[in-house]
Amino acid sequence: MALPLLALFLGVALVASLAVGAAGLPISDVLATLAGRGDDTSRAIILDLRLPRAVLGTLVGAALAVSGAVFQALLRNPLAEPYVLGVSGGAAVGAVGAVVLGWSARSPWALPLAAFAGALLAILAVLRITARIARTLDVRVLLLTGVIVGAFFNAIILLFLTFTDVERFRSAVFWLMGGLAGATWSTCVVLAAYLLPAVLVLVVLARPLNALAVSEETALYLGIRVARLKLAAYLVTSLLVAASVAVSGIVGFVGLIVPHGVRLVWGSEHRVLLPAALLAGGCFVLVADSLARTVAAPAELPLGVVTALVGVPLFVVLLQRSAGRETDTSPTADEHA
């Protein structure tokens, strides 16, 4: 029931996001262009700008939401989201470095590659530090290490920004606020190349994740190799986050509120939760990006700002409802809300 409904929503959101934008094209032009007619300008706007952007938005939303769902199961912490583990900090250092050092002006691939390299560095650093402190992949140590590594990378970003000129400063800060303006078919292909295998792995992991979400002991009693499961889930999701941050900057809250919303409606069985989060995440980012492109037209709002502005109130409502139902909200969630 959940998946066909969400797929329908996603389809509607996709078409709607092609129909709205700063240019304010009439709906008849949009339909004509999609049917293969339409003048040069409408074709350029819809097929060269809006379509790759909508596809990339769907992929980014799906990747972030599914990563959030997995992290929350992995860490058994409702506040866990993709960015907590330092991945985005690493990606941001790479991206801001590429802007500040001028590489990004020379090649369109410099920024995503640098962001991805930074994210990999962060993942490795967090894993090594965690492994050194706790022999098994202790989630508390993992979480703390992620936060600390993220804070360190943040300092490096601010250092970079201190020593740059206004133009690069501006580009870097806009990147940090997240956005899909750089969407091209090649970025879509790159992200899809990460998303598809990652989704396959996560689908296989869905059942063991159900057990892990209850407790590590439960998972052990059920004969699951917990250490390997945690490492696999951590690596797959981190790579996914690294790839999406590399192409879209820092788009927050998607990994936090989408899985929570899905859990509230359809429960926390991961075989439903993960694909539902995938679709709902795509929907959420598409809608947020459509708002970002239209609310202040001809200017664009940063996508990360819109997801936060929409996401935080939504999250508060979700928290109240789930607290009312006394389901999976822990005291830490209330504390931070």
Added chain:
Amino acid sequence: MRHARAGRAALIAVVLLSGFACTREARPLRLDGRGTPACVDASLEARRAAARIVSLLPSVTEILVALGAGDRLVARTDYDTDPTLALLPSVGGGLNPSLERLTLLRPDLVVGWSGDHSLDELARHGVLVYRPQSQTLADVRCTMLRLGRALGLETAADSLTGAIDGELAGVRRAVQGRPRPSVFYVVWFDPPMTAGPGTFLDELIDIAGGQNVFADAPSPWPTVSLEGIVRRQPAVVIVPRGERGAERSAGLRTTPGWRDLRAVRAGRVMEVDADVFNRPGPRVGKAARTLARLLHPEAFLAAATP
């Protein structure tokens, strides 16, 4: 927590940039404002004999040199490339000067960005701090006249503004009655920022016989979407060529959005000297002339062979 920090970085940027690129008071666009009350600044008048000047604005540095006060400058910024200033010590980029270094230079007049409140500390220690508006051509005139009066160089200021008025009027005449091509001016590329209404660049485009495609933008320096630019299909794209401008305009042909502009496909992307165009200073007349030649080459051919 990560978001909070990213958010703070963003806020710092917004504050910095608003100081750099925004105006708080809207003033009528007027070129014939000589001696209007708006161009009198009592605090500046009080310090007639400023002898040690630090200008953090490259445009004002150019004005001071043009007024003949270049020898009163005791420092420069990294952007002041005039060879006559090369021997002066640099105070950096001009946006976040070290107050210690400024104090050591013992200036009696410091010219800074209109939103730069870090200079308040200097003002408290008796240094005259002048933060001119530099949004419109009228602002540029005012800055010239005020500085001229403050430095006892009224005649130089009058002839400088007179010369600029003459240049601008000449350009206006040369392109009068010709079709006005639509123009997109690239202030910054990523994300695209352009010059909107109430800016000297918008005025220069108009004087040079062009039609700014974002003349109706809601703010003076709007960040615009590629979609919005494609929708307006400018006939000409103007790219100020600075350190990095050339690299970027070469890449436009392959970038989605940019490559959909007829101006880009038809090779109507025109590079201009960023230092001349992005500085509201004594070279605005030259900027208008350069732009008019690019937009209406035939008008100047005709003028050259009467």
